[in-house]
């Protein structure tokens with residue numbers, strides 16, 4: 001298993017603009033999957049979100065006997081038709097509330113009615129998220145539900161019972177609307193012979209999510225009658241009917257980060273967000289109104305939003321956020337750029353989400369220098385007077401990570417500090433490609449995009465170390481040797497001799513080279529393996545000594561310096577191409593080690609090699625690299641020397657990451673979640 005990425009360092013961002021396409025909505029995806037799994041026949045689901053939470057639901061449905069196929073970009077679900085195909089299963093539901101609650105309700109009813117035994121569990125945090133109100137609503141119906149650890153919390157066991165559905169079903173609505181959603185989606189399973197009434201106790205929170213539930217139930221043939229927000233009736237004879245095909249909208253909560261980015265930083269070019277718009281059925285689309293109140297200039301199309309910076313600095317607001325509980329977190333991040341204090345109220349549900357979001361937000365925003373006041377159901381944010389570089393804990397909460405990334409626009413509010421996001425992969429819950437999407441529509445000053453260079457002699461392990469560092473840092477990787485090798489390969493193929501400096505330089509200048517999915521493509525052809533041939537390497541070493549060739553490759557190398565950062569390996573990365581790099585490493589190993597590593601590497605690729613001649617060859621190459629007139633191989637004055645003759649790759653990576661930490665402004669112990 002790859003080492004989980006511990007942090008992502010985002011340099012100060014200057015601007016936003018361009019087009020971003022949103023992933024599918026998590027709430028809609030998981031509801032559609034469950035309904036497709038419960039109804040009879042096949043449902044083709046388009047634009048489904050691919051994330052941890054939807055994976056959990058797909059796995060659960062498969063375990064219950066649903067057939068799920070991939071058909072191009074669509075998923076085709078063959079549902080159970082209301083009949084249990086599997087009577088016993090243990091389902092692990094991660095931290096996905098949108099899977100735990102409705103599956104608990106549906107399986108409780110099915111197990112009670114048809115007989116069965118199901119256990120539902122999740123990650124430790126899931127076992128701290130209350131489900132008692134749902135259990136309390138289901139038990140009087142005759143469902144047999146056992147809380148296996150603590151009463152009112154998962155894990156749960158669901159078993160046979162005797163259903164009594166005549167009396168109205170009562171459920172609390174003031175902790176999470178997911179309980180009501182769960183009942184609304186599950187009770188049609190048992191509504192064939194009688195109508196079923198649900199009555200909500202207390203003020204129903206997060207009403208927009210109930211609207212999504214009702215809209216999707218309608219697509220699946222269930223028309224729930226509603227009296228205000230207190231009483232819902234599922235008519236007698238209700239039965240799920242597959243819509244055949246259904247497309248999932250873009251995620252309106254995910255849109256909020258880009259709406260915010262546009263409001264803060266789309267001063268020159270607008271930021272176009274595709275996937276949600278005025279036609280959206282998601283409540284979080286009303287984040288648009290809140291963002292407008294803070295100053296955003298937003299044009300709505302049916303399925304897209306175009307955002308520009310309007311008022312600047314942003315305007316502080318006081319807002320009851322009951323209607324946009326998830327997206328409201330993004331307002332707390334926007335508040336960092338407002339004049340005055342922003343107060344978000346009626347957000348008690350934040351405390352029982354992926355983490356206690358009120359507490360988490362207060363602690364983390366303070367690290368930037370903001371003044372934050374929290375109460376049981378509100379938060380108040382006043383922007384920093386002086387921005388501080390901060391390492392932000394994300395508490396396994398995707399929204400904490402995405403909100404914190406917005407603080408990287410601090411240069412627009414008088415700051416100039418990077419932002420470190422700890423455990424950035426938590427965004428996988430709803431938006432695995434979030435950071436790529438963010439960096440696709442944001443810009444930083446080139447000289448602020450961090451670079452880490454690794455130079456050294458042949459076969460010292462630069463490529464191995466460079467790519468491992470890039471992976472751990474979430475940065476791009478430039479294997480500059482590949483550019484010289486590709487030039488050499490192209491020259492070989494075209495029959496251009498190494499001595500013809502002008503002709504080789506012309507090849508280098510127009511090199512049709514692309515790096516994609518671990519492959520090196522020359523004019524579209526995968527040449528990754530051919531580039532490693534010794535004949536190519538040896539010619540590369542010769543042409544690399546030609547000044548015109550080196551000059552011809554400069555622009556191409558500089559172009560690799562893109563957000564969020566770059567790890568570049570070669571001979572002159574720290575001395576010539578990126579002299580201002582934040583960290584420079586000069587990697588060495590004795591020639592015996594290097595010859596033996598290269599030998600193993602070649603043999604493993606099926607290329608025959610002789611260790612003695614490899615050693616002689618690499619010593620000749622060292623000499624040529626060190627003594628050439630332009631960009632000779634030597635450590636930059638400020639380079640750190642690393643002799644890895646006796647070190648494992650992992651140890652070398654850890655050593656360099658320690659050095660990286662030491663040159664960042666985040667302080668010690670800023671690399672791990674506590």
Ligand SMILES: Nc1ncnc2c1ncn2[C@@H]1O[C@H](COP(=O)(O)OP(=O)(O)O)[C@@H](O)[C@H]1O
Nearest residue numbers: 458459460461462463464597601644647648649
């Ligand atoms: N620290 C190390 N310890 C052991 N083997 C290493 C180490 N670093 C690299 N290697 C191995 O040495 C070989 C050459 O490494 P490579 O990264 O291709 O070198 P370079 O890019 O410097 O030419 C690879 O097969 C790699 O797995």
Ligand SMILES: Nc1ccn([C@@H]2O[C@H](COP(=O)(O)OP(=O)(O)O)[C@@H](O)[C@H]2O)c(=O)n1
Nearest residue numbers: 458459480481482484540541544570571572
């Ligand atoms: N920044 C760089 C990178 C490579 N090179 C040259 O390009 C050749 C191929 O680079 P590489 O990094 O793939 O080479 P090896 O270290 O794998 O032999 C080397 O022999 C170097 O002479 C260079 O001059 N400057």
